[in-house]
Amino acid sequence: MTRTVYVNGEFLPEDQAKISIFDRAFLMSDGVYEVTSVLDGKLIAFDGHLKRLERSLSELEIRNPLTEDEWLSIHRQLVEANGITDGLVYLQVTRGAPGDRDFAWPDPETCPPTVVLFTQNKPGLAESPAAKIGMKVISIPDIRWGRRDIKTVQLLYPSMGKMMAKKAGADDAWLVEDGLVTEGTSNNAYIVKGNQIITRQLSNDILHGITRAAVLTLAREAQMEVVERPFTIAEAQQADEAFISSASAFVMPVVEIDGAALGDGKPGKVSARMREIYLDEMRKTAI
Template sequence: MSGIVFRDGAFLPAHEASVSIFDRGFLMADGVYEVTCVFDGKLVDFDGHLARLKRSLAELDLPMPMHEDSLLDKHRRLIALNSLRYGMVYLQITRGNPGVRDFLYPDPQRVAPTVVMLTIEQPHLLEAPEAQRGLKVVTMPDLRWGRRDIKTVQLLYPSRAKTKAREAGADDAWLVQDGMVTEGTANNAWIVKGRQVVTRQLSPDILAGVTRAAIKRLAEQTELEMVERAFSVEEAQAADEAFISGATHFAFPVVRIDDKPVGTGKPGPITTRLHQCYLDEIRKIAI
Protein backbone atom coordinates (compact mmCIF):
# COMPACT_ATOMS: atom_id res chain seq x y z
CA MET A 1 0.00 0.00 0.00
CA SER A 2 1.23 3.50 -0.79
CA GLY A 3 0.19 6.96 0.26
CA ILE A 4 0.13 8.79 3.58
CA VAL A 5 -1.29 7.22 6.74
CA PHE A 6 -1.83 8.42 10.29
CA ARG A 7 -0.34 6.65 13.28
CA ASP A 8 -0.42 7.93 16.85
CA GLY A 9 -0.30 11.64 16.10
CA ALA A 10 1.89 11.59 12.98
CA PHE A 11 1.21 11.60 9.25
CA LEU A 12 3.80 9.48 7.47
CA PRO A 13 4.34 7.36 4.34
CA ALA A 14 2.60 4.00 4.57
CA HIS A 15 5.84 2.06 4.18
CA GLU A 16 7.23 3.76 7.28
CA ALA A 17 4.23 2.98 9.51
CA SER A 18 4.40 0.05 11.93
CA VAL A 19 2.72 -1.22 15.10
CA SER A 20 4.35 -3.20 17.92
CA ILE A 21 3.92 -6.97 18.06
CA PHE A 22 2.72 -6.37 21.64
CA ASP A 23 -0.16 -4.18 20.52
CA ARG A 24 -3.40 -5.70 21.83
CA GLY A 25 -5.08 -5.17 18.50
CA PHE A 26 -2.57 -7.63 17.03
CA LEU A 27 -2.52 -10.10 19.93
CA MET A 28 -6.13 -9.98 21.16
CA ALA A 29 -8.21 -8.25 18.44
CA ASP A 30 -8.74 -5.73 21.26
CA GLY A 31 -9.89 -2.73 19.32
CA VAL A 32 -12.62 -1.08 17.29
CA TYR A 33 -12.81 0.52 13.87
CA GLU A 34 -14.92 2.76 11.65
CA VAL A 35 -15.09 3.21 7.89
CA THR A 36 -16.34 6.57 6.60
CA CYS A 37 -17.19 7.05 2.95
CA VAL A 38 -15.47 9.85 1.06
CA PHE A 39 -17.62 11.38 -1.66
CA ASP A 40 -16.07 14.06 -3.88
CA GLY A 41 -13.40 14.66 -1.23
CA LYS A 42 -15.94 15.04 1.59
CA LEU A 43 -16.95 12.81 4.50
CA VAL A 44 -20.37 11.13 4.49
CA ASP A 45 -22.35 10.73 7.75
CA PHE A 46 -19.29 11.56 9.86
CA ASP A 47 -21.43 12.40 12.90
CA GLY A 48 -23.09 8.99 12.71
CA HIS A 49 -19.76 7.20 12.51
CA LEU A 50 -18.40 9.27 15.39
CA ALA A 51 -21.40 8.43 17.57
CA ARG A 52 -21.04 4.71 16.84
CA LEU A 53 -17.29 4.88 17.47
CA LYS A 54 -17.85 6.43 20.89
CA ARG A 55 -20.41 3.77 21.74
CA SER A 56 -18.08 0.93 20.67
CA LEU A 57 -15.24 2.39 22.73
CA ALA A 58 -17.48 2.77 25.78
CA GLU A 59 -18.74 -0.82 25.50
CA LEU A 60 -15.14 -2.05 25.66
CA ASP A 61 -13.99 0.44 28.34
CA LEU A 62 -11.63 2.04 25.85
CA PRO A 63 -10.93 5.77 26.17
CA MET A 64 -11.63 8.19 23.34
CA PRO A 65 -8.07 9.01 22.22
CA MET A 66 -8.65 12.59 21.08
CA HIS A 67 -11.22 15.37 20.93
CA GLU A 68 -13.96 14.98 18.31
CA ASP A 69 -12.91 18.13 16.44
CA SER A 70 -9.33 16.85 16.25
CA LEU A 71 -10.50 13.52 14.87
CA LEU A 72 -12.52 15.28 12.15
CA ASP A 73 -9.53 17.48 11.31
CA LYS A 74 -7.26 14.43 10.95
CA HIS A 75 -9.76 12.74 8.65
CA ARG A 76 -9.82 15.84 6.45
CA ARG A 77 -6.04 16.23 6.45
CA LEU A 78 -5.56 12.61 5.46
CA ILE A 79 -8.03 13.01 2.59
CA ALA A 80 -6.15 16.10 1.41
CA LEU A 81 -2.70 14.51 1.76
CA ASN A 82 -3.81 11.57 -0.39
CA SER A 83 -5.82 13.71 -2.85
CA LEU A 84 -8.71 11.33 -2.28
CA ARG A 85 -11.97 12.07 -4.10
CA TYR A 86 -13.92 8.82 -3.84
CA GLY A 87 -13.29 6.00 -1.41
CA MET A 88 -13.06 5.66 2.36
CA VAL A 89 -11.14 6.54 5.49
CA TYR A 90 -10.42 3.57 7.74
CA LEU A 91 -9.91 4.35 11.44
CA GLN A 92 -8.74 1.79 14.01
CA ILE A 93 -8.29 2.28 17.74
CA THR A 94 -6.79 -0.48 19.90
CA ARG A 95 -6.02 -0.73 23.61
CA GLY A 96 -2.39 -0.09 22.78
CA ASN A 97 0.95 -1.69 23.56
CA PRO A 98 1.51 -2.78 27.18
CA GLY A 99 4.83 -4.42 26.26
CA VAL A 100 3.62 -7.87 27.28
CA ARG A 101 0.97 -10.43 26.31
CA ASP A 102 -1.56 -10.54 29.12
CA PHE A 103 -5.30 -11.25 29.17
CA LEU A 104 -5.84 -8.49 31.72
CA TYR A 105 -6.49 -4.99 30.41
CA PRO A 106 -3.45 -2.75 30.94
CA ASP A 107 -3.72 0.35 33.11
CA PRO A 108 -5.16 3.06 30.80
CA GLN A 109 -3.15 5.66 32.72
CA ARG A 110 0.02 3.87 31.65
CA VAL A 111 -0.84 2.53 28.19
CA ALA A 112 -2.27 4.86 25.57
CA PRO A 113 -4.51 3.60 22.74
CA THR A 114 -3.00 3.00 19.33
CA VAL A 115 -4.70 5.10 16.64
CA VAL A 116 -4.27 4.28 12.96
CA MET A 117 -5.97 5.85 9.94
CA LEU A 118 -5.58 5.19 6.24
CA THR A 119 -7.42 5.92 3.01
CA ILE A 120 -8.66 3.48 0.37
CA GLU A 121 -9.44 4.78 -3.10
CA GLN A 122 -12.60 3.62 -4.89
CA PRO A 123 -12.68 5.58 -8.15
CA HIS A 124 -15.80 3.77 -9.40
CA LEU A 125 -17.87 4.49 -6.30
CA LEU A 126 -20.54 6.28 -8.32
CA GLU A 127 -20.70 3.71 -11.11
CA ALA A 128 -20.31 0.55 -9.05
CA PRO A 129 -21.18 -2.39 -11.33
CA GLU A 130 -22.83 -4.18 -8.39
CA ALA A 131 -25.48 -1.48 -8.27
CA GLN A 132 -26.32 -2.16 -11.90
CA ARG A 133 -26.18 -5.96 -12.10
CA GLY A 134 -27.09 -6.86 -8.51
CA LEU A 135 -25.39 -9.22 -6.07
CA LYS A 136 -25.54 -12.96 -5.55
CA VAL A 137 -25.40 -14.08 -1.93
CA VAL A 138 -25.21 -17.44 -0.22
CA THR A 139 -26.35 -18.13 3.33
CA MET A 140 -24.11 -19.45 6.10
CA PRO A 141 -24.52 -20.04 9.84
CA ASP A 142 -23.76 -16.96 11.94
CA LEU A 143 -21.00 -18.19 14.23
CA ARG A 144 -19.71 -14.80 15.42
CA TRP A 145 -19.56 -13.74 19.05
CA GLY A 146 -22.68 -12.38 20.75
CA ARG A 147 -21.84 -8.65 20.68
CA ARG A 148 -22.02 -7.84 17.00
CA ASP A 149 -23.34 -4.39 17.88
CA ILE A 150 -19.77 -3.41 18.82
CA LYS A 151 -17.69 -2.67 15.73
CA THR A 152 -14.60 -4.63 16.77
CA VAL A 153 -11.61 -5.62 14.67
CA GLN A 154 -12.24 -9.35 15.22
CA LEU A 155 -13.36 -10.03 11.67
CA LEU A 156 -12.07 -13.54 11.05
CA TYR A 157 -15.47 -15.20 10.61
CA PRO A 158 -16.92 -12.52 8.28
CA SER A 159 -13.68 -12.71 6.28
CA ARG A 160 -13.97 -16.49 6.06
CA ALA A 161 -17.66 -16.27 5.10
CA LYS A 162 -16.98 -13.79 2.30
CA THR A 163 -14.11 -15.92 1.00
CA LYS A 164 -16.26 -19.06 1.02
CA ALA A 165 -19.02 -17.11 -0.76
CA ARG A 166 -16.62 -16.06 -3.51
CA GLU A 167 -15.40 -19.66 -3.84
CA ALA A 168 -19.04 -20.66 -4.35
CA GLY A 169 -19.43 -18.12 -7.16
CA ALA A 170 -21.34 -15.54 -5.09
CA ASP A 171 -20.50 -11.96 -4.16
CA ASP A 172 -21.16 -12.15 -0.44
CA ALA A 173 -22.73 -14.18 2.37
CA TRP A 174 -25.82 -13.53 4.46
CA LEU A 175 -25.39 -14.91 7.95
CA VAL A 176 -28.23 -16.89 9.53
CA GLN A 177 -29.09 -17.54 13.16
CA ASP A 178 -32.02 -19.74 14.22
CA GLY A 179 -33.31 -19.68 10.66
CA MET A 180 -33.37 -15.89 10.47
CA VAL A 181 -31.02 -13.61 8.55
CA THR A 182 -28.86 -11.42 10.79
CA GLU A 183 -26.74 -9.41 8.32
CA GLY A 184 -24.12 -9.63 5.60
CA THR A 185 -20.39 -9.95 6.20
CA ALA A 186 -19.99 -6.17 6.30
CA ASN A 187 -23.46 -4.78 5.65
CA ASN A 188 -27.07 -4.81 6.78
CA ALA A 189 -29.63 -6.98 4.97
CA TRP A 190 -33.01 -5.80 3.66
CA ILE A 191 -36.01 -7.16 1.77
CA VAL A 192 -38.92 -5.46 0.00
CA LYS A 193 -42.47 -6.80 -0.22
CA GLY A 194 -44.97 -4.52 -1.90
CA ARG A 195 -44.32 -1.13 -0.33
CA GLN A 196 -42.90 -2.65 2.85
CA VAL A 197 -39.17 -2.29 3.41
CA VAL A 198 -37.95 -4.75 6.04
CA THR A 199 -34.69 -4.99 7.97
CA ARG A 200 -33.78 -6.71 11.22
CA GLN A 201 -34.40 -4.76 14.42
CA LEU A 202 -31.41 -3.42 16.35
CA SER A 203 -30.01 -5.70 19.05
CA PRO A 204 -26.65 -7.23 20.00
CA ASP A 205 -27.18 -9.58 17.03
CA ILE A 206 -26.34 -6.94 14.39
CA LEU A 207 -24.36 -3.78 13.88
CA ALA A 208 -26.32 -0.54 13.91
CA GLY A 209 -25.35 0.54 10.42
CA VAL A 210 -24.95 4.27 9.86
CA THR A 211 -26.16 3.84 6.28
CA ARG A 212 -28.95 1.61 7.63
CA ALA A 213 -30.25 4.59 9.62
CA ALA A 214 -30.07 6.83 6.55
CA ILE A 215 -31.90 4.32 4.33
CA LYS A 216 -34.57 3.88 7.01
CA ARG A 217 -35.12 7.64 7.11
CA LEU A 218 -35.26 7.90 3.32
CA ALA A 219 -37.75 5.03 3.10
CA GLU A 220 -40.04 6.80 5.53
CA GLN A 221 -39.66 10.10 3.67
CA THR A 222 -40.64 8.46 0.38
CA GLU A 223 -43.80 7.07 2.00
CA LEU A 224 -42.67 3.46 2.08
CA GLU A 225 -43.68 1.37 5.09
CA MET A 226 -40.57 0.76 7.19
CA VAL A 227 -40.64 -2.47 9.23
CA GLU A 228 -37.92 -3.56 11.66
CA ARG A 229 -38.09 -7.31 12.33
CA ALA A 230 -36.25 -10.51 11.59
CA PHE A 231 -36.94 -12.37 8.34
CA SER A 232 -36.12 -15.89 7.21
CA VAL A 233 -34.07 -17.02 4.25
CA GLU A 234 -37.24 -18.37 2.64
CA GLU A 235 -39.02 -15.04 3.08
CA ALA A 236 -36.08 -13.24 1.52
CA GLN A 237 -36.08 -15.58 -1.48
CA ALA A 238 -39.82 -14.95 -1.94
CA ALA A 239 -39.52 -11.16 -1.59
CA ASP A 240 -40.06 -8.72 -4.43
CA GLU A 241 -36.59 -7.25 -3.89
CA ALA A 242 -33.63 -7.55 -1.56
CA PHE A 243 -30.62 -5.34 -0.96
CA ILE A 244 -27.72 -4.55 1.35
CA SER A 245 -26.64 -1.25 2.86
CA GLY A 246 -23.20 -0.13 4.00
CA ALA A 247 -20.82 2.81 4.11
CA THR A 248 -19.67 2.37 0.51
CA HIS A 249 -22.46 0.07 -0.67
CA PHE A 250 -25.26 2.62 -0.19
CA ALA A 251 -28.15 0.33 -1.31
CA PHE A 252 -26.90 -2.48 -3.54
CA PRO A 253 -29.53 -4.89 -4.91
CA VAL A 254 -29.40 -8.61 -4.11
CA VAL A 255 -30.81 -10.57 -7.05
CA ARG A 256 -30.05 -14.18 -6.03
CA ILE A 257 -29.99 -15.93 -2.65
CA ASP A 258 -28.62 -19.49 -2.58
CA ASP A 259 -29.10 -19.81 -6.36
CA LYS A 260 -32.75 -18.73 -6.18
CA PRO A 261 -33.70 -15.48 -7.93
CA VAL A 262 -35.25 -12.68 -5.90
CA GLY A 263 -38.23 -11.14 -7.68
CA THR A 264 -37.39 -10.81 -11.37
CA GLY A 265 -33.76 -11.68 -10.74
CA LYS A 266 -32.81 -8.09 -11.58
CA PRO A 267 -32.43 -4.91 -9.49
CA GLY A 268 -35.87 -3.74 -8.43
CA PRO A 269 -37.40 -0.24 -8.62
CA ILE A 270 -37.56 0.44 -4.87
CA THR A 271 -33.93 -0.54 -4.30
CA THR A 272 -32.87 1.56 -7.28
CA ARG A 273 -34.91 4.49 -5.97
CA LEU A 274 -33.44 4.28 -2.46
CA HIS A 275 -29.92 4.00 -3.87
CA GLN A 276 -30.43 7.15 -5.94
CA CYS A 277 -32.12 9.00 -3.07
CA TYR A 278 -29.13 8.26 -0.85
CA LEU A 279 -26.69 9.45 -3.52
CA ASP A 280 -28.70 12.67 -3.91
CA GLU A 281 -28.68 13.21 -0.15
CA ILE A 282 -24.98 12.69 0.41
CA ARG A 283 -24.17 15.18 -2.34
CA LYS A 284 -25.87 17.74 -0.07
CA ILE A 285 -24.77 16.66 3.42
CA ALA A 286 -21.17 15.45 3.00
CA ILE A 287 -18.76 17.65 4.96
Protein backbone atom coordinates (compact mmCIF):
# COMPACT_ATOMS: atom_id res chain seq x y z
CA MET A 1 0.00 0.00 0.00
CA THR A 2 1.29 3.44 -0.92
CA ARG A 3 1.69 5.70 2.08
CA THR A 4 -0.23 8.92 2.41
CA VAL A 5 2.11 11.81 3.19
CA TYR A 6 1.59 15.51 3.87
CA VAL A 7 3.32 18.22 1.83
CA ASN A 8 2.53 21.91 2.19
CA GLY A 9 -1.16 21.59 2.94
CA GLU A 10 -1.94 18.49 0.87
CA PHE A 11 -2.34 14.82 1.74
CA LEU A 12 -0.84 12.87 -1.16
CA PRO A 13 0.29 9.37 -2.15
CA GLU A 14 4.02 9.26 -1.45
CA ASP A 15 4.88 8.73 -5.12
CA GLN A 16 3.17 12.02 -5.99
CA ALA A 17 4.94 14.12 -3.34
CA LYS A 18 7.39 16.70 -4.67
CA ILE A 19 9.75 19.27 -3.14
CA SER A 20 11.66 21.96 -5.03
CA ILE A 21 15.33 21.35 -5.79
CA PHE A 22 15.85 24.86 -4.37
CA ASP A 23 14.48 23.96 -0.94
CA ARG A 24 17.01 25.12 1.63
CA ALA A 25 16.90 21.83 3.53
CA PHE A 26 18.23 20.15 0.38
CA LEU A 27 20.83 22.82 -0.33
CA MET A 28 21.80 24.05 3.16
CA SER A 29 20.36 21.59 5.74
CA ASP A 30 18.29 24.63 6.70
CA GLY A 31 15.44 22.97 8.54
CA VAL A 32 14.35 21.18 11.68
CA TYR A 33 12.47 17.98 12.42
CA GLU A 34 10.67 15.98 15.09
CA VAL A 35 9.74 12.31 15.41
CA THR A 36 6.74 11.29 17.49
CA SER A 37 6.13 7.66 18.39
CA VAL A 38 2.75 6.02 18.03
CA LEU A 39 1.68 3.22 20.36
CA ASP A 40 -1.75 1.61 20.14
CA GLY A 41 -2.69 4.23 17.56
CA LYS A 42 -1.98 7.15 19.90
CA LEU A 43 0.73 9.83 19.91
CA ILE A 44 3.40 9.64 22.62
CA ALA A 45 4.60 12.84 24.35
CA PHE A 46 3.14 14.95 21.55
CA ASP A 47 3.06 18.21 23.52
CA GLY A 48 6.76 17.91 24.34
CA HIS A 49 7.69 17.40 20.70
CA LEU A 50 5.62 20.37 19.64
CA LYS A 51 7.25 22.62 22.26
CA ARG A 52 10.72 21.54 21.13
CA LEU A 53 9.74 22.14 17.50
CA GLU A 54 8.73 25.68 18.41
CA ARG A 55 12.04 26.23 20.18
CA SER A 56 14.12 24.86 17.27
CA LEU A 57 12.26 27.03 14.77
CA SER A 58 12.68 30.08 16.98
CA GLU A 59 16.43 29.53 17.34
CA LEU A 60 16.76 29.49 13.55
CA GLU A 61 14.28 32.35 13.05
CA ILE A 62 11.91 30.21 11.02
CA ARG A 63 8.22 30.96 11.38
CA ASN A 64 6.09 28.14 12.77
CA PRO A 65 3.63 27.70 9.88
CA LEU A 66 0.90 25.85 11.79
CA THR A 67 -1.04 26.07 15.04
CA GLU A 68 -0.93 23.37 17.71
CA ASP A 69 -4.37 22.14 16.68
CA GLU A 70 -3.33 21.97 13.02
CA TRP A 71 -0.20 19.97 13.85
CA LEU A 72 -2.23 17.54 15.94
CA SER A 73 -4.89 17.17 13.25
CA ILE A 74 -2.31 16.37 10.56
CA HIS A 75 -0.61 13.79 12.79
CA ARG A 76 -3.89 12.08 13.57
CA GLN A 77 -5.03 12.07 9.95
CA LEU A 78 -1.77 10.47 8.82
CA VAL A 79 -1.92 7.83 11.55
CA GLU A 80 -5.46 6.95 10.49
CA ALA A 81 -4.84 7.11 6.74
CA ASN A 82 -1.84 4.80 6.98
CA GLY A 83 -3.33 2.42 9.54
CA ILE A 84 -0.53 2.97 12.06
CA THR A 85 -0.96 1.05 15.30
CA ASP A 86 2.71 1.18 16.33
CA GLY A 87 5.13 3.40 14.49
CA LEU A 88 6.46 6.91 13.98
CA VAL A 89 5.34 10.24 12.58
CA TYR A 90 8.18 12.29 11.11
CA LEU A 91 7.72 16.02 10.56
CA GLN A 92 10.11 18.46 8.90
CA VAL A 93 9.93 22.22 8.55
CA THR A 94 12.43 24.06 6.35
CA ARG A 95 13.04 27.71 5.56
CA GLY A 96 11.44 27.05 2.20
CA ALA A 97 12.33 27.17 -1.48
CA PRO A 98 13.28 30.71 -2.63
CA GLY A 99 13.71 29.69 -6.27
CA ASP A 100 17.50 29.85 -6.40
CA ARG A 101 20.56 29.05 -4.29
CA ASP A 102 21.87 31.77 -1.98
CA PHE A 103 23.57 31.76 1.41
CA ALA A 104 21.42 34.68 2.57
CA TRP A 105 18.06 33.81 4.07
CA PRO A 106 15.09 34.57 1.82
CA ASP A 107 12.42 37.05 2.81
CA PRO A 108 9.93 35.06 4.94
CA GLU A 109 7.10 37.20 3.54
CA THR A 110 7.69 35.83 0.04
CA CYS A 111 9.20 32.42 0.89
CA PRO A 112 6.94 30.36 3.19
CA PRO A 113 8.33 27.40 5.13
CA THR A 114 8.13 23.94 3.60
CA VAL A 115 6.20 21.42 5.71
CA VAL A 116 6.50 17.66 5.23
CA LEU A 117 5.14 14.81 7.35
CA PHE A 118 5.11 11.05 6.82
CA THR A 119 4.59 7.92 8.88
CA GLN A 120 6.69 4.80 9.40
CA ASN A 121 4.95 1.57 10.33
CA LYS A 122 6.80 -0.24 13.15
CA PRO A 123 4.72 -3.18 14.42
CA GLY A 124 5.72 -4.18 17.95
CA LEU A 125 7.73 -0.99 18.44
CA ALA A 126 7.66 -1.31 22.23
CA GLU A 127 8.60 -5.00 22.16
CA SER A 128 12.03 -4.61 20.59
CA PRO A 129 14.25 -7.69 21.11
CA ALA A 130 17.16 -5.32 21.79
CA ALA A 131 15.54 -4.37 25.10
CA LYS A 132 16.07 -7.93 26.35
CA ILE A 133 19.67 -8.39 25.17
CA GLY A 134 20.97 -4.81 25.35
CA MET A 135 23.06 -2.68 23.01
CA LYS A 136 26.77 -2.53 22.33
CA VAL A 137 28.23 0.94 21.76
CA ILE A 138 31.58 2.33 20.69
CA SER A 139 32.96 5.81 21.36
CA ILE A 140 33.84 8.28 18.62
CA PRO A 141 34.95 11.93 18.64
CA ASP A 142 32.14 14.48 18.72
CA ILE A 143 32.92 16.84 15.84
CA ARG A 144 29.42 18.22 15.26
CA TRP A 145 28.56 21.92 15.25
CA GLY A 146 28.04 23.72 18.55
CA ARG A 147 24.22 23.97 18.56
CA ARG A 148 23.18 20.38 19.12
CA ASP A 149 20.23 21.61 21.17
CA ILE A 150 18.52 22.60 17.91
CA LYS A 151 17.01 19.53 16.25
CA THR A 152 18.19 20.28 12.72
CA VAL A 153 18.19 18.00 9.70
CA GLN A 154 21.99 18.09 9.41
CA LEU A 155 22.49 14.46 10.40
CA LEU A 156 25.50 13.45 8.31
CA TYR A 157 27.89 12.88 11.20
CA PRO A 158 25.38 10.94 13.31
CA SER A 159 24.81 8.75 10.23
CA MET A 160 28.57 8.28 9.88
CA GLY A 161 28.73 7.39 13.58
CA LYS A 162 26.10 4.70 13.20
CA MET A 163 28.03 3.26 10.26
CA MET A 164 31.28 3.30 12.29
CA ALA A 165 29.45 1.33 14.97
CA LYS A 166 28.07 -1.14 12.45
CA LYS A 167 31.51 -1.75 10.96
CA ALA A 168 32.86 -2.35 14.48
CA GLY A 169 30.15 -4.92 15.21
CA ALA A 170 28.30 -2.59 17.60
CA ASP A 171 24.81 -1.13 17.61
CA ASP A 172 25.52 2.56 18.09
CA ALA A 173 28.15 5.13 19.04
CA TRP A 174 28.52 7.52 21.97
CA LEU A 175 30.09 10.86 21.10
CA VAL A 176 32.99 12.18 23.16
CA GLU A 177 34.17 15.79 23.41
CA ASP A 178 37.08 16.93 25.62
CA GLY A 179 37.17 13.45 27.14
CA LEU A 180 33.50 13.50 28.18
CA VAL A 181 30.45 11.79 26.71
CA THR A 182 27.95 14.20 25.18
CA GLU A 183 25.25 11.84 23.88
CA GLY A 184 24.57 9.03 21.44
CA THR A 185 24.23 9.52 17.69
CA SER A 186 20.46 9.89 18.01
CA ASN A 187 19.79 9.52 21.72
CA ASN A 188 20.73 10.69 25.21
CA ALA A 189 23.24 8.61 27.23
CA TYR A 190 23.08 7.50 30.88
CA ILE A 191 25.03 5.41 33.35
CA VAL A 192 23.84 3.89 36.62
CA LYS A 193 26.00 3.66 39.73
CA GLY A 194 24.33 2.41 42.90
CA ASN A 195 21.14 4.42 43.29
CA GLN A 196 22.31 7.19 40.96
CA ILE A 197 21.30 7.75 37.35
CA ILE A 198 23.95 9.99 35.79
CA THR A 199 23.48 11.90 32.53
CA ARG A 200 24.95 15.05 31.02
CA GLN A 201 23.24 18.31 31.98
CA LEU A 202 21.26 20.34 29.45
CA SER A 203 23.23 22.87 27.39
CA ASN A 204 23.93 23.63 23.74
CA ASP A 205 26.11 20.47 23.73
CA ILE A 206 23.24 17.97 23.64
CA LEU A 207 19.71 17.62 22.35
CA HIS A 208 17.10 18.42 24.97
CA GLY A 209 15.46 15.02 24.71
CA ILE A 210 11.72 14.79 25.26
CA THR A 211 12.15 11.20 26.39
CA ARG A 212 15.07 12.30 28.58
CA ALA A 213 12.89 14.78 30.45
CA ALA A 214 10.22 12.15 31.10
CA VAL A 215 12.74 9.50 32.15
CA LEU A 216 14.40 11.80 34.70
CA THR A 217 11.04 12.84 36.15
CA LEU A 218 9.96 9.21 36.47
CA ALA A 219 13.33 8.22 37.95
CA ARG A 220 12.95 10.81 40.71
CA GLU A 221 9.41 9.61 41.39
CA ALA A 222 10.80 6.07 41.69
CA GLN A 223 13.20 7.32 44.41
CA MET A 224 16.27 7.19 42.18
CA GLU A 225 18.87 9.93 42.60
CA VAL A 226 19.40 11.83 39.36
CA VAL A 227 22.80 13.46 38.85
CA GLU A 228 23.16 15.72 35.82
CA ARG A 229 26.86 15.92 34.95
CA PRO A 230 29.23 14.66 32.27
CA PHE A 231 31.03 11.32 32.57
CA THR A 232 33.95 9.67 30.79
CA ILE A 233 34.00 6.44 28.81
CA ALA A 234 36.23 4.93 31.52
CA GLU A 235 33.67 5.83 34.19
CA ALA A 236 30.90 4.38 32.04
CA GLN A 237 32.78 1.12 31.65
CA GLN A 238 32.95 0.82 35.45
CA ALA A 239 29.26 1.62 35.94
CA ASP A 240 26.72 -0.90 37.16
CA GLU A 241 24.52 -0.27 34.13
CA ALA A 242 24.05 2.07 31.20
CA PHE A 243 21.20 2.94 28.87
CA ILE A 244 20.05 5.35 26.21
CA SER A 245 16.74 7.11 25.62
CA SER A 246 15.03 8.43 22.51
CA ALA A 247 11.56 8.91 21.09
CA SER A 248 11.70 5.69 19.06
CA ALA A 249 13.89 3.47 21.27
CA PHE A 250 12.26 4.66 24.52
CA VAL A 251 14.71 3.35 27.16
CA MET A 252 17.25 0.85 25.85
CA PRO A 253 19.92 -0.88 27.99
CA VAL A 254 23.59 -0.70 27.01
CA VAL A 255 25.62 -3.79 27.96
CA GLU A 256 28.99 -3.12 26.32
CA ILE A 257 31.08 0.03 25.77
CA ASP A 258 34.18 -0.09 23.56
CA GLY A 259 34.39 -3.85 24.05
CA ALA A 260 34.09 -3.77 27.85
CA ALA A 261 31.04 -5.55 29.26
CA LEU A 262 29.08 -3.80 31.99
CA GLY A 263 28.38 -6.00 35.01
CA ASP A 264 27.48 -9.47 33.80
CA GLY A 265 26.96 -8.25 30.25
CA LYS A 266 23.18 -8.36 30.52
CA PRO A 267 20.59 -5.58 30.85
CA GLY A 268 20.39 -4.34 34.44
CA LYS A 269 17.39 -4.01 36.71
CA VAL A 270 17.34 -0.21 36.71
CA SER A 271 17.33 0.01 32.91
CA ALA A 272 14.56 -2.56 32.66
CA ARG A 273 12.52 -0.83 35.33
CA MET A 274 12.92 2.62 33.74
CA ARG A 275 11.80 1.22 30.37
CA GLU A 276 8.80 -0.40 32.01
CA ILE A 277 7.59 2.65 33.90
CA TYR A 278 8.30 4.98 30.98
CA LEU A 279 6.19 2.91 28.56
CA ASP A 280 3.45 2.52 31.15
CA GLU A 281 3.27 6.27 31.77
CA MET A 282 3.44 7.16 28.07
CA ARG A 283 0.59 4.82 27.23
CA LYS A 284 -1.51 6.42 29.98
CA THR A 285 -0.89 9.94 28.72
CA ALA A 286 -0.93 9.28 24.93
CA ILE A 287 -3.39 11.27 22.84
